[in-house]
Amino acid sequence: MAQHSTHPGGASRVRRRALLGTAILAVLVALAGLAAHLTREGRSPSATAASPPSAAPSGPHTRPRALPVPPKTRDPITYGKAAAAALWSYDTRAYSQPELREALRGWLTTESKYADRASVDQAVPSAVLWKEMAANKQVATAKINEGHFPHAFTQALQDDPGAITQAYVYAVTVSGKQSIRWKGSAAGGAESRSTTLAVQCRPHHFCTLVGVMPSVAP
Template structure:
């Protein structure tokens, strides 16, 4: 974040843009604290066959070129819930996920993305067991608090074009010696930036889920 600007007016504008970029995140974090992981309701989702993905290592997922914030949020959640210790390193996964972030550094929150990746030490242990995970996205939507804010002030989104998207689904994990693996319901709320006429990009991952 810029600490100084050439002119007082410029400094004010830079500070205002930064605040606008984080306003949606800050508001939803406060609201989501009351309903953290409420969406972990164990919905029934068909599981991926354990044998198929274990035969062929998974490639790193690439961000789609879409202007739909919900479609982008669904794809980003799938990327965050997927990994393959047989195919790439922990640092390569982090680098790939950072590629989903907006190029505008004042809005991007790479630290929130890193928190979704297993630590380097844990990754080594998982790699020794050939562990990998696949994601099945069930649905994505704008959180209730976000839609209420838009209804109250429809023009507010045009200031930063940051959308909140909550995604739910299931993560299936497989490792050597356990072809059946295990699975659990997952949900997350993401901040997605979709400027008019440009593909969407990830801003960050909220620490709690906004229903």
């Protein structure tokens, strides 16, 4: 899926992706093969939207109809949980696919050398798929169960506490449930979800999103 390009924009994206990988690998040294996965070959996070699951939704969910707004917090786990809820939620009745994509980009760090915009864009259903979902008035909401620092992240920090001070990028793994409903379906459906996010929380600044990791770190 990833291709080499001589176009300056493509080269810039490659350099940014490499810098992101370097920042995360500094604190996730135990995740072997992570750099290779950063190319995101074969990754299709929007696939679940095309085929709603069969289990019935339950419990409190994020409020639909509003574009996601990042919380003002200095806690990477709190921020990671909010970001996961935003990435797993959408309302095709209330806004367009480009509006949702731009809103999610607003969660990204302003430090362009770390911000992985592509990983966030890939979490949004494609324009073609969105059109089909909108025809069915499809809505997805998220219920977050828990968030934590992956074991490899905490172990890496114990081994080298100073490693994080270059970019202050934290790995946060979040698990929960995405519930989907659509026109003509009273019950809808739901499925368990989990993701690992890279969250930047520099001292004396609110947290921001760096990107969505290509694989889930336990």
